Amino acid sequence: MEITGRDQDILRATILCYIKTATPVGSRTLTKISELGLSPATIRNVMADLEELGYLEQPHASAGRVPTEKAYRFYVDHLLGPTLSAGEGDGLLALRFTPSEDVTDTLQEASRLLSLLSHYAGVVVTPRFSSQRFKRVEFVRLGERQLLAIFVSEDGFIQHRRIEMDDAPSANQLRQIAEELNSRFRGQDLHAIRATLVEEMREHKHRYDQLMQQILDAAQGSPTQPPGDLYVEGKTNILDFPEFAEAEKMKALFKTFEEKYMMMTLIEKSLDGDGVRVFIGSENAALGVNNLSLVLANYRCGEHSYGTLGVLGPTRMEYDRVIPLVDQVARLLGEFLTHPARTDRAAG
Amino acid sequence: MEITGRDQDILRATILCYIKTATPVGSRTLTKISELGLSPATIRNVMADLEELGYLEQPHASAGRVPTEKAYRFYVDHLLGPTLSAGEGDGLLALRFTPSEDVTDTLQEASRLLSLLSHYAGVVVTPRFSSQRFKRVEFVRLGERQLLAIFVSEDGFIQHRRIEMDDAPSANQLRQIAEELNSRFRGQDLHAIRATLVEEMREHKHRYDQLMQQILDAAQGSPTQPPGDLYVEGKTNILDFPEFAEAEKMKALFKTFEEKYMMMTLIEKSLDGDGVRVFIGSENAALGVNNLSLVLANYRCGEHSYGTLGVLGPTRMEYDRVIPLVDQVARLLGEFLTHPARTDRAAG
DNA sequence: GTTTAGCACTCGACGTAACTGAGTGCTAAC
DNA sequence: GTTAGCACTCAGTTACGTCGAGTGCTAAAC
Numbered sequence: 001m002e003i004t005g006r007d008q009d010i011l012r013a014t015i016l017c018y019i020k021t022a023t024p025v026g027s028r029t030l031t032k033i034s035e036l037g038l039s040p041a042t043i044r045n046v047m048a049d050l051e052e053l054g055y056l057e058q059p060h061a062s063a064g065r066v067p068t069e070k071a072y073r074f075y076v077d078h079l080l081g082p083t084l085s086a087g088e089g090d091g092l093l094a095l096r097f098t099p100s101e102d103v104t105d106t107l108q109e110a111s112r113l114l115s116l117l118s119h120y121a122g123v124v125v126t127p128r129f130s131s132q133r134f135k136r137v138e139f140v141r142l143g144e145r146q147l148l149a150i151f152v153s154e155d156g157f158i159q160h161r162r163i164e165m166d167d168a169p170s171a172n173q174l175r176q177i178a179e180e181l182n183s184r185f186r187g188q189d190l191h192a193i194r195a196t197l198v199e200e201m202r203e204h205k206h207r208y209d210q211l212m213q214q215i216l217d218a219a220q221g222s223p224t225q226p227p228g229d230l231y232v233e234g235k236t237n238i239l240d241f242p243e244f245a246e247a248e249k250m251k252a253l254f255k256t257f258e259e260k261y262m263m264m265t266l267i268e269k270s271l272d273g274d275g276v277r278v279f280i281g282s283e284n285a286a287l288g289v290n291n292l293s294l295v296l297a298n299y300r301c302g303e304h305s306y307g308t309l310g311v312l313g314p315t316r317m318e319y320d321r322v323i324p325l326v327d328q329v330a331r332l333l334g335e336f337l338t339h340p341a342r343t344d345r346a347a348g
Numbered sequence: 349m350e351i352t353g354r355d356q357d358i359l360r361a362t363i364l365c366y367i368k369t370a371t372p373v374g375s376r377t378l379t380k381i382s383e384l385g386l387s388p389a390t391i392r393n394v395m396a397d398l399e400e401l402g403y404l405e406q407p408h409a410s411a412g413r414v415p416t417e418k419a420y421r422f423y424v425d426h427l428l429g430p431t432l433s434a435g436e437g438d439g440l441l442a443l444r445f446t447p448s449e450d451v452t453d454t455l456q457e458a459s460r461l462l463s464l465l466s467h468y469a470g471v472v473v474t475p476r477f478s479s480q481r482f483k484r485v486e487f488v489r490l491g492e493r494q495l496l497a498i499f500v501s502e503d504g505f506i507q508h509r510r511i512e513m514d515d516a517p518s519a520n521q522l523r524q525i526a527e528e529l530n531s532r533f534r535g536q537d538l539h540a541i542r543a544t545l546v547e548e549m550r551e552h553k554h555r556y557d558q559l560m561q562q563i564l565d566a567a568q569g570s571p572t573q574p575p576g577d578l579y580v581e582g583k584t585n586i587l588d589f590p591e592f593a594e595a596e597k598m599k600a601l602f603k604t605f606e607e608k609y610m611m612m613t614l615i616e617k618s619l620d621g622d623g624v625r626v627f628i629g630s631e632n633a634a635l636g637v638n639n640l641s642l643v644l645a646n647y648r649c650g651e652h653s654y655g656t657l658g659v660l661g662p663t664r665m666e667y668d669r670v671i672p673l674v675d676q677v678a679r680l681l682g683e684f685l686t687h688p689a690r691t692d693r694a695a696g
Numbered sequence: 697g698t699t700t701a702g703c704a705c706t707c708g709a710c711g712t713a714a715c716t717g718a719g720t721g722c723t724a725a726c
Numbered sequence: 727g728t729t730a731g732c733a734c735t736c737a738g739t740t741a742c743g744t745c746g747a748g749t750g751c752t753a754a755a756c
Contacts, residue, residue, distance in 0.1 A: 026719050039729050044720070062719050062735045101494070102510055140486050140500055146449070148506065150498055152488055158496065158508055162450055236606055239599050250598050251587050258584055374748050387700050392749070410707045410748050 003053070003074075009036060010046045011055055012079050015067045019316050022242045024064030069281040069315065072293070076278045076319050093117075093328050099336050103156040108231045110299075110309060110333045115234025118322050120313030123294075125267050126228040127307035129159050130190040137181050137215075139174045147174075149218055154187065155302045155337055161218035169211055177212065189304055190216075230264040232257065232312070241314050243291055256287045263287060271296050271308050276327045281315045291315050295326045300334035309333065351401070351422075357384060358394050359403055360427050363415045367664050370590045372412030417629040417663065420641070424626045424667050441465075441676050447684050451504040456579045458647075458657060458681045463582025466670050468661030471642075473615050474576040475655040477507050478538040485529050485563075487522045495522075497566055502535065503650045503685055509566035517559055525560065537652055538564075576655070578612040580605065591639055591662050604635045611635060619644050619656050624675050629663045639663050643674045648682035657681065 003011065013034040017025045027040040027047060036043075047065050050056045055074065056065040067075075097113055099106040107124045114122025132153035140148040147163040169177075185193045194216050201212070235257055244250050256263070266286045271277055279294040295317070296310035309330055311322050351359065361382040365373045375388040375395060384391075395413055398404045403422065404413040415423075445461055447454040455472045462470025480501040488496040495511040517525075533541045542564050549560070583605055592598050604611065614634045619625055627642040643665070644658035657678055659670050 024719090028719075040719090041721095041729055041731095042727085045728090048721080058720085060736065062717095062737075064719065101512065136488055138486055138488050138498070140484055140498060142500065142504065148498075148500065150486070150488060150496075150508070152490065152496065156490060160498070160506055160508070164449065236599070236603055239602055245595050247593050247595050247598055250595055250602075251584070254587060254598075254602065255584055372748090376748075388748090389700055389702095389750095390698085393699090396750080406749085408707065410705085410746095412748065 003050075003055075006036075007046055007050065008079060009034070010043060011050055011067075011071060012075065014047070014050075014056065014065060015071055015075050015079075018067055019318055022316060024059055024066050026064035029064065067316075069283075072280045072315060072319075076280070076323075080320060080323070093325075094332055097329075097332055097336075103337070104229070106333070106336065107307075107309075108233070110329060111231040111233040114309065114311055114326070114329055115237060117325055118311045118313065118318075119234075119237055120311045120317065120322070121232055121234045121238055122309070123233075123263075123267065123312050124231045124309040125264055125307050126157070126230075127155075127301045127305040128228055128268075129153065129157060132157060132305045133187050133189050133302055134181075134185050134193055136186070137178055139178055141171070141174075144168055149215055151190075153302075155305070163214050163218050165211060165214065167211070177215070228264065228268070228307070230260055230267070232260075232263075238313060241316075243314050243316065249289075249291075252289050253292075256289050256292070259288070267294065267296060267308050267310070270294070271298055274298065276310075276323050276330075278319065278323065293317050293319075295319065295322050297326050297330035299330040299337070301337045303338075351398075351403075354384075355394055355398065356427060357382070358391060359398055359415075359419060360423065362395070362398075362404065362413060363419055363423050363427075366415055367666055370664060372407055372414050374412035377412065415664075417631075420628045420663060420667075424628070424671075428668060428671070441673075442680055445677075445680055445684075451685070452577070454681070454684065455655070456581070458677060459579040459581040462657065462659055462674070462677055463585060465673055466659045466661065466666075467582075467585055468659045468665065468670070469580055469582045469586055470657070471581075471611075471615065471660050472579045472657040473612055473655050474505070474578075475503075475649045475653040476576055476616075477501065477505060480505060480653045481535050481537050481650055482529075482533050482541055484534070485526055487526055489519070489522075492516055497563055499538075501650075503653070511562050511566050513559060513562065515559070525563070576612065576616070578608055578615070580608075580611075580660070586661060589662050589664075591664065597637075597639075600637050601640075604637050604640070607636070615642070615644060615656050615658070618642070619646055622646065624658075624671050624678075626667065626671065641665050641667075643667065643670045645674050645678035647678040647685070649685045651686075 010030065013030055013036070014025045017029060017033055027043040030036075030043050031038060031040050047056060050071075051058070051065065055068055055071040057068055058065055093113075096117070098109060100109060104126070107126060111122040111124040114124075116122075129151070132155060134151070135154045136152045138150045138152075140150070142148050142162065145165050145168060147165060148160055149163055150158065150160045152158050181193075185196075188196075197212065197216060238244060238253065239250065244253055266284065270279060276295060276297045279296065281293060282290045284290075284292055284294055291314055292312060293315045294310055294312055296308055298306040298308050301307055310326050311317075313322070358378065361378055361384070362373050365377065365381055375391040378384075378391050379386060379388050395404060398419075399406070399413065403416055403419040405416055406413055441461075444465070446457060448457060452474070455474060459470040459472040462472075464470075477499070480503060482499070483502045484500045486498045486500075488498070490496050490510065493513050493516060495513060496508055497511055498506065498508045500506050529541075533544075536544075545560065545564060586592060586601065587598065592601055614632065618627060624643060624645045627644065629641060630638045632638075632640055632642055639662055640660060641663045642658055642660055644656055646654040646656050649655055658674050659665075661670070
């Protein structure tokens with residue numbers, strides 16, 4: 001069942017060739033391109049074996065072979081190890097990264113960088129706000145029964161939420177609440193704060209119960225409000241690949257991009273460890289398209305909080321180039337978000 | 349040079365037929381469809397005249413005729429007058445409009461409504477913030493030299509802007525400034541406030557000069573920050589029309605949508621009066637596509653401020669249906685934004 | 697003078713058939 | 727185990743004929 005050394009070489013060569021040309025790879029082509037010194041007939045035999053094992057398939061009887069998802073999976077998991085560390089050096093990358101003072105701008109910039117350097121689409125999901133460290137809250141009255149709560153996190157993310165109330169608290173009450181929250185909870189994340197307060201409320205019931213509850217709920221975000229945001233840059237890069245040349249495929253791709261929310265939850269759910277992970281083709285079935293791959297990594301944002309970024313491209317993606325790129329950008333962005341001053345000085 | 353009554357009828361019939369079928373219209377087809385009681389030969393003669401005048405053209409010698417932009421222009425300007433008032437009644441429309449407490453959600457909802465009812469794409473541009481009436485400002489310190497200013501308008505729009513400072517004002521100073529601005533300027537628009545303050549500063553120079561200046565600049569918005577936002581809903585509706593069936597056309601459309609900023613400035617610039625206006629084909633050259641039309645109207649938002657909304661579709665658009673729709677949605681939205689309570693009660 | 701019928705002509709769309717070439721599988725020889 | 731040779735397959739392209747929608751023009755009818 002396992003694949004021998006030479007078979008692996010041929011599989012790798014087939015995949016690389018297909019990634020480059022997007023056309024089925026024939027045995028003759030491989031003899032020319034690869035340095036294996038084998039005749040077409042030999043390669044044909046091997047390819048027939050690989051097809052039987054499910055790594056290659058033929059679009060039609062008299063065509064060359066095309067790698068299956070299983071092949072890409074194997075390639076990424078087993079054939080790519082040694083190449084990966086040889087990224088093009090962080091230094092060069094850092095030069096092209098121009099972070100802004102505004103965190104969301106910086107994230108968008110990271111997305112743009114990913115798209116630019118990968119030639120695919122760059123994606124960045126903001127960290128879940130509720131897992132970030134709280135810095136400050138401020139209230140603004142919008143009307144008799146409406147309040148605007150502005151939450152600022154230590155890392156510079158800002159969210160405002162409208163709060164509907166039954167009672168209208170006085171300006172003083174609001175200031176009091178804000179001050180209490182600001183002085184007591186700075187540096188903790190919203191999850192923790194919420195837990196503490198819920199506990200506390202149970203013990204000493206005081207006047208602000210309901211309002212406080214609403215404020216905390218608002219901070220957590222309601223299920224209808226997405227918990228973060230998604231930046232996708234360079235969508236049009238993907239259009240130029242031949243796999244989306246037909247109108248139908250293109251329309252499907254278009255619809256995928258429209259469903260921003262779908263894509264965001266997919267990306268958010270799919271990753272909760274360290275390092276780069278690759279999701280190939282139908283592993284992203286939720287996208288509604290089965291010839292897209294995602295190369296994702298978490299980036300650090302402060303001590304406890306993570307967001308996700310990566311590259312979206314055709315299954316036939318240059319994984320060997322993209323994986324180290326995603327890794328590096330994630331590190332770079334994490335570095336900047338966690339120690340803005342240092343990176344700032346370096347970049348400015 | 350002018351077109352006689354019967355010629356107009358034939359032109360109208362041709363346009364209507366082409367809008368419906370998207371295929372070149374022949375003389376025979378017209379005799380069947382229209383109620384003119386004329387033979388194909390007669391219609392051929394008239395069509396030949398219309399072609400000479402630039403209202404029709406033939407894709408190739410032995411095909412039917414297709415309306416030119418000039419024809420659509422003429423149709424919209426002169427042949428559509430009587431039909432327009434006969435919209436499908438505001439009542440029905442109002443029922444399908446479900447405004448939210450959040451203004452931006454409401455705008456997005458309006459865009460969705462436009463897309464849903466027109467079967468094209470709905471677009472909404474938010475009002476320029478700087479022309480809205482000021483309600484309140486609040487400051488949050490983000491760091492040693494960073495300040496967050498939150499501006500709230502009377503109509504419920506919220507904007508926050510980061511401000512970089514040389515000096516760090518104390519919490520007291522900030523509160524003082526906020527209170528001064530809030531008590532003195534409520535209800536005026538930012539343009540006016542700025543003018544007043546600039547004047548005042550020239551007379552009595554006081555401590556906050558520079559900071560105040562920065563705050564005002566932030567409120568106005570910098571040139572790099574777009575002055576508003578754009579919501580486009582139902583992009584995929586447009587994909588299904590045969591004029592975008594070819595991959596190339598579709599790609600161009602895609603790229604148009606990517607350039608959100610371009611589209612927004614185009615829409616913002618093109619309208620500054622009352623009522624519905626129509627921009628046909630190459631009149632929207634800035635979009636990079638020349639077979640799209642825009643039907644736009646301003647909506648009122650408070651007393652002095654306007655935003656723009658409308659429908660984006662192929663040149664071959666059902667103007668007779670879309671124009672009253674855009675008109676009505678603009679009114680409805682304006683009504684809601686200006687007197688939220690009244691509309692709210694009616695809808696809830 | 698306007699309208700209509702008739703007719704020859706044009707030209708894209710569609711379908712069929714033949715050809716080409718890239719690529720395979722198999723068998724036999726090295 | 728590897729390679730050379732050969733027959734076979736099949737998508738893609740080209741060439742060609744047919745079809746039909748539609749036109750322009752001319753001459754007759756109203």
